[in-house]
Amino acid sequence: MSLTFRALLPERSFDVAFDLAPGETLAVLGPNGAGKSTLLTLVAGLLAPAEGRAELDGKVLFDVTARRSVLTEPRHRGVSLLAQEALLFPHLTALENVAFGPRSRGQHRAAARSTARDWLDRVGMGELASRRPSQLSGGQAQRVAVARALAADPSLLLLDEPLAALDVTVAPALRTLLRDVLADRSAIIVTHDPLDAFLLADRVLILEDGRIVEAGATAHVLTRPVTPFGARLAGLNLVEGQATPAGFRAANGLEVPLAEHAPVGARLALTVRPADVAVSRRAESGQGFSSVGAEIDDVEHRGDHVRVHAAGLAADVAPAAVVALGMAPGVPVFLGFRHEDATVYPV
Numbered sequence: 001m002s003l004t005f006r007a008l009l010p011e012r013s014f015d016v017a018f019d020l021a022p023g024e025t026l027a028v029l030g031p032n033g034a035g036k037s038t039l040l041t042l043v044a045g046l047l048a049p050a051e052g053r054a055e056l057d058g059k060v061l062f063d064v065t066a067r068r069s070v071l072t073e074p075r076h077r078g079v080s081l082l083a084q085e086a087l088l089f090p091h092l093t094a095l096e097n098v099a100f101g102p103r104s105r106g107q108h109r110a111a112a113r114s115t116a117r118d119w120l121d122r123v124g125m126g127e128l129a130s131r132r133p134s135q136l137s138g139g140q141a142q143r144v145a146v147a148r149a150l151a152a153d154p155s156l157l158l159l160d161e162p163l164a165a166l167d168v169t170v171a172p173a174l175r176t177l178l179r180d181v182l183a184d185r186s187a188i189i190v191t192h193d194p195l196d197a198f199l200l201a202d203r204v205l206i207l208e209d210g211r212i213v214e215a216g217a218t219a220h221v222l223t224r225p226v227t228p229f230g231a232r233l234a235g236l237n238l239v240e241g242q243a244t245p246a247g248f249r250a251a252n253g254l255e256v257p258l259a260e261h262a263p264v265g266a267r268l269a270l271t272v273r274p275a276d277v278a279v280s281r282r283a284e285s286g287q288g289f290s291s292v293g294a295e296i297d298d299v300e301h302r303g304d305h306v307r308v309h310a311a312g313l314a315a316d317v318a319p320a321a322v323v324a325l326g327m328a329p330g331v332p333v334f335l336g337f338r339h340e341d342a343t344v345y346p347v
């Protein structure tokens with residue numbers, strides 16, 4: 001199956017277009033209010049765009065212009081939605097919940113129950129098939145919900161933060177299950193968790209204010225982010241700057257020679273891992289090393305290290321170094337890194 005999607009919804013400042021290749025899993029990320037849920041509900045048919053067109057495997061999901069409005073009913077779209085909460089029918093058993101989809105698509109009772117049993121086995125819930133949702137844990141109920149979504153044999157699976165409501169002890173096993181069922185399936189997963197994007201998605205779409213600000217193969221976005229959100233996702237410092245005759249120069253005064261020529265004035269991005277940024281009390285720029293001076297904005301404890309923020313950069317240092325250098329907000333320091341640890345690329 002393949003999806004083409006373009007939709008405009010001015011009252012939510014939503015204007016998004018993308019395609020999905022057969023078997024591809026797309027992760028949609030972005031800050032709160034970016035339009036992630038809006039995208040899913042438009043595909044699922046719970047919301048109509050002001051304008052746009054979407055096709056799934058040649059079937060029109062919606063086709064809306066100023067003059068006509070074609071909207072396929074949600075249940076005829078070939079799309080299943082897996083939400084944050086399992087949302088099972090409370091009065092039905094796990095088996096009956098999963099059989100509901102095949103049954104309403106016209107399968108006979110026995111065939112629908114057999115399909116349901118197969119899916120419950122696949123998600124590791126075969127033995128609890130006769131339980132009602134109130135007798136299941138959150139993780140077990142979500143497994144049943146996965147089985148229910150897939151038993152309907154959707155062309156496209158939509159996942160809305162499917163692991164967000166689960167305990168951290170249960171989420172990894174369900175993530176593994178999703179990785180397995182998504183492997184050869186077309187899916188769109190909305191998530192706040194970068195790990196879901198790393199482990200489940202082939203491609204990433206980052207939305208901000210109802211627009212796509214970054215898109216590409218997951219590995220590409222994680223190594224060459226161009227937005228602050230993308231950089232946070234990738235766990236990298238992102239410094240924007242431009243090409244000068246001397247190399248890369250950022251607004252904070254940071255200068256780095258360029259390995260490859262870039263036309264003067266070209267917009268560039270520099271990324272460097274916080275673990276590769278060193279903090280010192282004296283300027284140490286020189287051979288193969290650049291630094292920039294600033295007062296510390298914030299010092300944040302993070303498990304086995306401390307993250308120091310200054311000059312728009314984050315540096316991860318050992319707790320002992322924080323004490324030795326007397327690092328605290330307002331203290332002047334220099335943050336620097338070796339050129340070989342930084343990546344500079346055009347934006």
Ligand SMILES: Nc1ncnc2c1ncn2[C@@H]1O[C@H](COP(=O)(O)OP(=O)(O)OP(=O)(O)O)[C@@H](O)[C@H]1O
Binds near residue numbers: 011033
């Ligand atoms: N039911 C609604 N009616 C009107 N506007 C809405 C409605 N739901 C969301 N919006 C608006 O649409 C925009 C996109 O919201 P949406 O819920 O799609 O964002 P999101 O990326 O899913 O956010 P979150 O991460 O908080 O779930 C926001 O400006 C929001 O205020």
